Amino acid sequence: MTTPGNLLYAQSGGVTSVINITAAAVIETARRYPETIHKVYAGKDGILGVLNEELIDTSLESPEAIRAIRHTPSGAFGTCRYKLQDPDIQKTEFKRVVDVCERYDIRHVLYNGGGDSADTCLKLAQQLKVRMGNVTVNHIPKTVDNDLAITDCCPGFGSVAKYIATSTREASFDVASMARTSTKVFIIEVMGRHAGWIAAAGGLAADSTNSIPLIILFPEIPFERGRFIQRVSDMERANGYVSIVVSEGVRDENGVFLSDQGTRDAFGHAQLGGVASVVANMVKEDLGLKYHYAIADYLQRSARHIASKTDAEQAYAVGQAGVEYAVSGRSGFMPAIRRLSDEPYEWDIAAAELHKVANQEKMLPRDFISEDGFGITDQARRYLQPLIHGEDYPPYKDGLPQYVRLKNQLVQKQLPANWRDGDWTIWSWPLTKRASCWTSRSVLAAITTAIRCGWFLQTSSGSMAFCRVWNSVRPAIDPDVVG
Amino acid sequence: MTTPGNLLYAQSGGVTSVINITAAAVIETARRYPETIHKVYAGKDGILGVLNEELIDTSLESPEAIRAIRHTPSGAFGTCRYKLQDPDIQKTEFKRVVDVCERYDIRHVLYNGGGDSADTCLKLAQQLKVRMGNVTVNHIPKTVDNDLAITDCCPGFGSVAKYIATSTREASFDVASMARTSTKVFIIEVMGRHAGWIAAAGGLAADSTNSIPLIILFPEIPFERGRFIQRVSDMERANGYVSIVVSEGVRDENGVFLSDQGTRDAFGHAQLGGVASVVANMVKEDLGLKYHYAIADYLQRSARHIASKTDAEQAYAVGQAGVEYAVSGRSGFMPAIRRLSDEPYEWDIAAAELHKVANQEKMLPRDFISEDGFGITDQARRYLQPLIHGEDYPPYKDGLPQYVRLKNQLVQKQLPANWRDGDWTIWSWPLTKRASCWTSRSVLAAITTAIRCGWFLQTSSGSMAFCRVWNSVRPAIDPDVVG
Incomplete structure (x- = not known):
């Protein structure tokens, strides 16, 4: 590498009480590699911040502030339930992400989320490679659902x-x-x-x-x-x-x-x-x-006040490993937690290939559930017990956990805001697929009208208007847009 | 005093995460006065344990076990939502309590509860005085509702x-x-x-x-x-x-x-x-x-895992004070928490006369609520803030709070079990009064039938059967039987 480039970090989907530990790990580790990583930019509200060119310059945050987010629940930079358009159907959004990455000299992307975002990550790696060449894109695991493949458990x-x-x-x-x-x-x-x-x-x-x-x-x-x-x-x-x-x-x-x-x-x-x-x-x-x-x-x-110490340590370890993958030029991986032994509990981090993680859902094994279906087995206990071990109390002030908010200063925008113009896509398929999830008849009616009016096939302002409707109602309709 | 007598401790109404701290304080303090207090008996499930002659001999519990209940939520001896019959209408239950106290040489009663139990306590003091003479009866405050009079706040x-x-x-x-x-x-x-x-x-x-x-x-x-x-x-x-x-x-x-x-x-x-x-x-x-x-x-x-240290200290102090009142022969009091200053927060314990506490409800002052009715005022903050100050973490084992259960060994029964025989009372009044609270039509129907059959006026087994029905449904009907 010649001059150092920047690293883009984005949180995706539902937050956890320890996802900010991962964020802190990313920023703190990146700061140890100034010869490779110049700045860490965080997407405000995750990938939406990239689409909207709302990038947070984390270099403006003090080491103390970054250390303090370790004991603060929620997503320190905001996150979103938003799944990027499939680039095989509609390239606009991916193109925008690549544009932003190019403009901000992003050479490393770390996407912190669940199964869906692992898929996004995989696609992003392909798109960025085509346009920008040597960019690393890696995924960092996070989900309270614990349903990611390969990794023994998921931070959160x-x-x-x-x-x-x-x-x-x-x-x-x-x-x-x-x-x-x-x-x-x-x-x-x-x-x-x-x-x-x-x-x-x-x-x-x-x-x-x-x-x-x-x-x-x-x-x-x-x-x-x-x-x-x-x-x-x-x-x-x-x-x-x-x-x-x-x-x-x-x-x-x-x-x-x-x-x-x-x-x-x-x-x-x-x-x-x-x-x-x-x-x-x-x-x-x-x-x-x-x-x-x-x-x-x-x-x-x-509930950060009763976070598991093991969980907190693993959340840090995956963030750290993500940066190390980036620095060593590895791309298309997810740092997975590997269990070495149950008792004493030992674990390390191993690189999992992203394509083996994306769009997989790890279900609770049947032999973790007792035969009658109403309880857990010893096997489940052996698996679960170490994951809750240890306490990682936040500091308290005036009787309450002392949570912090960062300055979250945005960079000055440099790119055109009208990047969606000309965007269109075939909405009928996902609409049909998701219809069963709809709970609000009025929303359904509004969208049905929109479809009847043909908005979903129009370009320019028509599709823009519909996009806005759709993007604002989509998370309400389908809470699992992004896991 | 000549020979030492026994102390009866009973928990009443809804539990809190720190009521066992009060229980520990009572037992630990009582053990420091062997010349006055021989044993502490605890009612199993509160006053019901007294009625049923189910008394727990706490002298069989080790100092370590008693110390350990300090960090265990719930009621260590069980508690109940049960209001004793009004002795002015029906003396059977109070008579039974006095019988049990007499038989077990109870010279001190500490009743740990909310506003209703303060009233019971007051009546009990009168009844015991008539029959047994020099018995102390005091109330120890406890309620998450914080609605007891005189005391600045309530443990829990x-x-x-x-x-x-x-x-x-x-x-x-x-x-x-x-x-x-x-x-x-x-x-x-x-x-x-x-x-x-x-x-x-x-x-x-x-x-x-x-x-x-x-x-x-x-x-x-x-x-x-x-x-x-x-x-x-x-x-x-x-x-x-x-x-x-x-x-x-x-x-x-x-x-x-x-x-x-x-x-x-x-x-x-x-x-x-x-x-x-x-x-x-x-x-x-x-x-x-x-x-x-x-x-x-x-x-x-x-949620004992996030109990307030201030609350824990006050829960101990009131238990300790209760025993000290007993030992010094004081009766008809409640140790109240007195606020001496907001900042720094200072408090002590002052004896409140029970008749000023019983059946009073301390409402949230209007000036604690903001003018628009949607928030709290600075005055409320000044009051509330010190009460949540400090953490009192329980010990953990295998990642979970290490809560304990006592042996709770019952004394051998010595009194007749058929003490309710001949008991009758006029149920129609409370039935009418509480009808508005009933949610289950089938329960209502069952009770209506019982009334029509005249069970409530029968003596002996008829009233027994009805008592059983009534006592089992009453808490379901009216969750506020005892506060």
Whole structure:
């Protein structure tokens, strides 16, 4: 290499409580290679910041500020649920990314996200290679869903697992002490629409010294009301109470989400509330037992105050490795966490080829789920336990975790803003595919009208207007646009 | 005093993450006065354990075990939502309590609960005095609701406040970083059916260095949909996202709980889900904004992992003071926390007369709520801030808080079990009064039948059967039987 170039870092998809540890690792490691990397630019709100030429100059942040984001949840530069257009159908967006990279002398890209962004990453590597030659593009793993291939686990998951296991244990102790005259069934709803990794972590709440009558409802196991109710009833009779961990992704025998029962209230509104309230209702109807339910929602993935130390260390390690791949000229990889032994837990980082990671989903193995489908096996425990090990407390001020915000100063724009002009694409396919996800009839109506008007085939301002509609409604329609 | 007597300790009502610190303080302090206190007996499941002669002999627990319950949430001996019969109407239950106290040479009673149990405590003091003469009966404060009179704050509240403020801050950081393409309105539902103390604590999430567009919905402020939606819209437009802390006790202009909209689904079921889903639905209908909501439920009051150090210290101090009152022969008091200064925060314990505490509810002062009704004032901050100060982490094992369970060995029963025989009371009054709280029609039908059959006027086995029905359904019907 002659003169040093710049590195582009972008976060993608849902955030975690430790993704900023990865961001800090990227910036801190890059600063150790001034002969190769001049500046680290971060996309404001991820890849959208690249498309919109909103690049954050991280060189303006002090080492102290960068160190402080290590203990701050959320995405320090913003992130987005946005999947770039497929370059085989419509090159506009990829072309724009390449334009921006070229203008800002980007020689290294690190894309920090889940399975979908690994795919984007792969395509970006190809496009950039064609136009700019020697650019490295690597992916850094992140997802609370823990569903990336090759890597043993995903940064972000261990902390959610710790939070859910802790919360389930705490609430179960609470309920146990009051069950005689109060709540007999406690339900906690956890994330994981496709895979039951987080639900499985709830199983850690109970162990040999903390017996808790626990039922886990996995998305992998078709829900049967009769069997479930029987189990609740048996456990309640034997123990006086039951705790239930339910994954938001639980489906019935027909593959329909339990939380999407299509029921309407008196005004015709879709019944709101997550799967926890559906399960609670069954318990009440069939057994008449008093219940309470909690919905952890974003609390679980932002709970930096109880992050796993192991998770925090791995989040740093993958960020560091990503920069090292870049510096050594490696491209098309993802630093994967490799488990060397369960006990004592040992791990290292190994380079996984990106094409083996992209668009893969690692499901919870069947042998992690007990035969009856309501619990976890010892195998699952061996896998999960080390991931929640250790505490990584943030500093506190005035009784609250001291989270920080960066200056996030944007570079002066240099490129034309009207880059989408002339853009068009065939929207009908994805629209059809995603129609089943739509929940809001008014949005559906608006888009149907747009399609009927032929906007999706128009170029110039027509498609621009539709693009705006589409881009603003897309995440609302399909929360899994980017994992 | 000649020979030492025994002390009876009972927990009452909903548990907190620090009530066991009070229990440990009672036992540890009592052990320092062997010349006065022989044994500490704990009621299994609170006062029910006294009625049923299920007394736990805490002298069988090691000092290490007692120390360990300090960092364990829930009620270590069990607790109950059970209000003793009014002795002016029906003396059976009070008589039984006195019988048990007499048989076990109880000379001191410490009742650990909220406002209702302070009242029970007061009545018990009178009854015991008549029968046994020189017995001390004192109340120890505990309630996450923070609504006890005289005391500046209630043990249990500070930790919930810390949990809610922390969780709200964490989730708000999360949402802020993703709002551009994802969730724009995040809602967290918190406890506090009558008073907005916990909701107010959510306001601490935002401060001068952590700006968060935050709306708080208090039970004290009648909810107006139009004003609320306007505020959400304004804030979302200005900041890109909004966080909302909603108290489960929010009511509309007519005093109807927002969570009790009386709506039915297609099958005629009452709409489930807490107030968070109701508010979320409004945001969706009126503004079309993407939302997420969390329901903290029991997680908030059992989150020992993030207990407030101040709260933990106060929970210990009141337990210690309770024993000291007993030893010095004082009766009819509650150790109250007295605030000496805001900054630096200083407090001590002062004896409050029980009759001034019983059946009082301390509401959130209006000047703690901002003029527009959506936020907290500086005055509220000055009050709340010291209560969440400091961390009191539990020890961890295998990545999870190491909570313990005591042996809880019961004494051999010595009294007749058929003490309720001949018991009868006039149930119609409370039944009528509580009818409005009933949610389950089948329970209502069962009880109506029971009344029609005249069970409530029968003696012997008839009333026993009804008592069993009643005692098992009462907490389900009215969760606030005992605060």
